[in-house]
Amino acid sequence: MRVRVVVVATLALVAVASAAVLSQRAPRLAGTNAIKHQHFVVELPPGRRACQDHTLLVDDAARVELLVGTYGRPVPPLAVAFTGADGAPLARGRGGGGPEGHVVVPLDREIDGTRSARLCVRNGGATNIALAGDLANPDAAAHVGRDAADGAIAVRYLRRRDETWWELLPTLATRFGYGKAAVLGWWTLPAAALALLAVWAVTIRLLLRAVR
Amino acid sequence: MIGRLVATIRRIPAAGRTCAAIAFVNAVIWAIVIPPFQVPDEISHFGYAQYVAEHGRPPPQAAGAPQYSPEQLATMDALRFGVVVGRSDQRGVWTRADDRALRDTLAAGHSPKGEGGASSATNQPPLYYALQAVPYWLSPSHDLLTRLLAMRLLSALLAAGTVLCVYLFLRELLPGTPWAWTVGALAVAFQPLFMFISAGVHGDTLLFFASAATLLALARAWRRGLTVRRGAAIGAATAVGVLGKLTFLAFLPGIALAVGLLLGRAWQDARRDARAPRSRALRAALAGAAAATAIVAVPVGLYLLMNATAWERDGGATAGVSATVSAAAIPLTQRLGYIWQLVLPPLPGMQDQFAHYPLWETFFRGFIGRFGWLDYGFPPRVFTWAGVLFAALAVSALVGVARAARGWDRATWRRVLPLVLVFATFVGGLLAAIGWQGVTYHRDTGFTFEQGRYLLPLLAFYGLLVALAARGAGRRWGPAVGAALVVLAMAHGLFAELLTIARYYG
Numbered sequence: 185m186r187v188r189v190v191v192v193a194t195l196a197l198v199a200v201a202s203a204a205v206l207s208q209r210a211p212r213l214a215g216t217n218a219i220k221h222q223h224f225v226v227e228l229p230p231g232r233r234a235c236q237d238h239t240l241l242v243d244d245a246a247r248v249e250l251l252v253g254t255y256g257r258p259v260p261p262l263a264v265a266f267t268g269a270d271g272a273p274l275a276r277g278r279g280g281g282g283p284e285g286h287v288v289v290p291l292d293r294e295i296d297g298t299r300s301a302r303l304c305v306r307n308g309g310a311t312n313i314a315l316a317g318d319l320a321n322p323d324a325a326a327h328v329g330r331d332a333a334d335g336a337i338a339v340r341y342l343r344r345r346d347e348t349w350w351e352l353l354p355t356l357a358t359r360f361g362y363g364k365a366a367v368l369g370w371w372t373l374p375a376a377a378l379a380l381l382a383v384w385a386v387t388i389r390l391l392l393r394a395v396r
Numbered sequence: 397m398i399g400r401l402v403a404t405i406r407r408i409p410a411a412g413r414t415c416a417a418i419a420f421v422n423a424v425i426w427a428i429v430i431p432p433f434q435v436p437d438e439i440s441h442f443g444y445a446q447y448v449a450e451h452g453r454p455p456p457q458a459a460g461a462p463q464y465s466p467e468q469l470a471t472m473d474a475l476r477f478g479v480v481v482g483r484s485d486q487r488g489v490w491t492r493a494d495d496r497a498l499r500d501t502l503a504a505g506h507s508p509k510g511e512g513g514a515s516s517a518t519n520q521p522p523l524y525y526a527l528q529a530v531p532y533w534l535s536p537s538h539d540l541l542t543r544l545l546a547m548r549l550l551s552a553l554l555a556a557g558t559v560l561c562v563y564l565f566l567r568e569l570l571p572g573t574p575w576a577w578t579v580g581a582l583a584v585a586f587q588p589l590f591m592f593i594s595a596g597v598h599g600d601t602l603l604f605f606a607s608a609a610t611l612l613a614l615a616r617a618w619r620r621g622l623t624v625r626r627g628a629a630i631g632a633a634t635a636v637g638v639l640g641k642l643t644f645l646a647f648l649p650g651i652a653l654a655v656g657l658l659l660g661r662a663w664q665d666a667r668r669d670a671r672a673p674r675s676r677a678l679r680a681a682l683a684g685a686a687a688a689t690a691i692v693a694v695p696v697g698l699y700l701l702m703n704a705t706a707w708e709r710d711g712g713a714t715a716g717v718s719a720t721v722s723a724a725a726i727p728l729t730q731r732l733g734y735i736w737q738l739v740l741p742p743l744p745g746m747q748d749q750f751a752h753y754p755l756w757e758t759f760f761r762g763f764i765g766r767f768g769w770l771d772y773g774f775p776p777r778v779f780t781w782a783g784v785l786f787a788a789l790a791v792s793a794l795v796g797v798a799r800a801a802r803g804w805d806r807a808t809w810r811r812v813l814p815l816v817l818v819f820a821t822f823v824g825g826l827l828a829a830i831g832w833q834g835v836t837y838h839r840d841t842g843f844t845f846e847q848g849r850y851l852l853p854l855l856a857f858y859g860l861l862v863a864l865a866a867r868g869a870g871r872r873w874g875p876a877v878g879a880a881l882v883v884l885a886m887a888h889g890l891f892a893e894l895l896t897i898a899r900y901y902g
Contacts, residue, residue: 186872186873186876187874187875187876187879188877188879190876190877190879191879191880193885194478194879194880194887195883198883198886198887198890201891202887202890202891202894203886205891205894206894212902213487213902215487215490215491216485216486218476218479218481218486218805220483220486221485228590242491243491244492255405259481265561275487278808293444298492298493298494301408316710323629340485346410349646349894349898349902352902354861356897356901356902359490359634359901360901361495361496362487362489362490362491362492362494362498363431363432363475363488363490363494363495363498364431364432364541364544365537365538365539365541365542365544365545366499366537366539367536367542367545368428368462368545373897374427376425376428376429378892379424379888380422380425382421383418383422383425384886386417386418386581387416387418387882387886388416389584390411390414390415391578391882391883393876394411394574394575394578395578395579395875395879395882396575396576396875
């Protein structure tokens with residue numbers, strides 16, 4: 185009886201904690217352009233634009249997160265624009281203000297379908313800023329005017345609004361099926377969750393029978 | 397043969413078999429959750445196993461030769477391994493387009509035959525990798541990712557074997573408290589770092605199994621006396637460990653001490669009472685020790701011979717061992733100081749080796765929750781709560797042992813204390829091995845060598861700690877505390893899985 189009460193009480197605590205964690209609303213990632221934040225690779229003077237071809241732009245991206253250094257000053261106004269290979273505008277946004285670090289710029293539309301794009305970031309302030317990314321050869325690096333920067337700008341894309349993990353579940357299930365053995369697919373995450381539930385059920389049954 | 401195996405399995409209590417099955421399914425879930433090659437060093441272990449499967453021999457480790465096959469390199473590239481590894485802000489294959497590109501790469505017919513260049517795993521003996529050749533070839537598809545998944549299932553099976561050994565080990569040590577066997581084994585079955593490593597193609601999984609099996613074999617001989625069969629079991633577990641991973645060499649002093657003490661006990665018993673049964677017990681113990689030695693010496697000798705002759709591995713017969721134990725001109729006092737400071741504060745006159753406290757920062761925090769290529773883990777407050785809980789576990793375990801010890805007679809003390817010494821030698825041996833390598837690595841690279849997972853060969857002692865802590869709560873509350881600890885272990889595993897899903901897919 186004592187074991188049963190303790191198991192039920194502890195399970196209830198775990199259920200509450202799990203529900204609380206899964207219900208946390210926060211910005212969720214849509215993807216990245218596969219460039220790491222390793223160094224500050226672009227020095228961008230006031231009024232100038234840094235542009236970078238072949239930037240991976242991912243499905244569901246609605247906000248752009250850049251790592252911006254300002255030498256201790258507030259982040260100046262920034263303008264971000266993505267254009268397609270044919271020069272057609274794909275999305276644009278304005279942001280800035282606040283302390284240096286990770287700066288989120290909302291885009292004017294949500295991206296539908298992953299593609300390669302040209303990214304441009306304009307420094308609308310009166311002082312230099314630095315953009316973080318990874319070292320790259322001049323072909324892959326960002327350019328300020330005709331000058332190649334030291335590397336490529338790293339971009340993290342966020343989804344349209346802050347979400348709970350519950351809301352993200354269908355997306356998680358889809359992502360979960362990618363990049364694995366061909367026998368696995370979108371069904372793998374729900375199947376894994378069911379298997380885990382079964383493991384828990386067997387364990388609880390074992391505890392109630394063998395631990396007394 | 398199969399009939400005997402089935403009969404042996406049937407003799408194991410149903411609870412033990414269930415604990416093993418739980419561990420297996422749990423490890424399979426982890427194997428599906430963790431993306432390919434995101435278990436630390438899995439790239440090296442898979443590369444070694446693929447070389448063995450394709451060439452029928454261990455990698456020659458020729459200087460300048462590439463570490464991985466063209467197929468593995470192309471797959472790692474398509475998985476964006478280089479971008480994702482060690483970077484918790486990066487993600488791998490996330491979109492249909494990425495996945496299609498990956499499938500094209502897998503279908504492109506890149507050669508699975510590598511050249512066997514040196515990697516972080518190739519200095520290891522080949523037993524684990526030879527075993528992995530079986531699922532590699534049995535895999536229903538010959539694309540790399542399906543093979544990797546099939547190979548991960550073998551690791552999950554070894555995790556189940558480890559948990560079963562822990563259960564049986566606890567049965568030998570705590571024969572009067574059957575519920576505690578289940579509690580200790582289940583705590584291990586849900587331990588997330590153990591599950592994380594066991595979900596991958598990783599030589600450590602055989603090391604964990606061999607370590608737990610060795611401790612079980614020794615505990616069995618300790619409780620029931622050394623015989624030929626029990627000596628053979630000690631020898632077999634030791635041989636698997638030595639041929640599985642060089643780290644296992646750290647346990648040889650503990651094993652030798654245990655066998656020596658068992659012989660000494662048999663000899664003393666025979667001297668006290670020279671009647672036939674006692675003498676027979678001494679003869680059986682001697683035969684058991686001889687069997688253990690022979691079962692270790694023959695395959696290990698054969699391996700050394702093959703290494704030096706047929707396989708022509710760089711480094712000759714003892715390839716790997718020499719690199720591991722190389723003195724590398726570091727003073728012995730510094731090495732000893734380093735090993736000491738892995739777990740204890742420096743003594744006066746000892747050179748400070750760490751800017752942090754490794755027992756807490758590296759081993760404890762690593763054990764509780766640092767995952768991937770050490771690129772993500774629980775928030776700091778979790779480690780504080782875990783520290784409080786583990787301190788309470790240690791106190792409860794000590795109280796329980798002290799309470800039980802009040803009723804021990806002299807004979808019981810004479811059986812328990814040497815066993816504690818054997819266990820301490822196991823722990824000390826492993827720490828010495830970690831420290832010996834760590835100080836060289838730190839000097840050569842400037843990086844820290846130690847990781848929480850390096851203590852996982854001592855998982856049986858983790859199971860013992862949890863079992864003793866529950867038992868320490870007394871006869872009335874012990875089972876309830878044990879059940880609560882198991883549910884907490886399950887929650888620990890669950891939150892680690894959620895963290896992992898958030899890291900790679902969220």
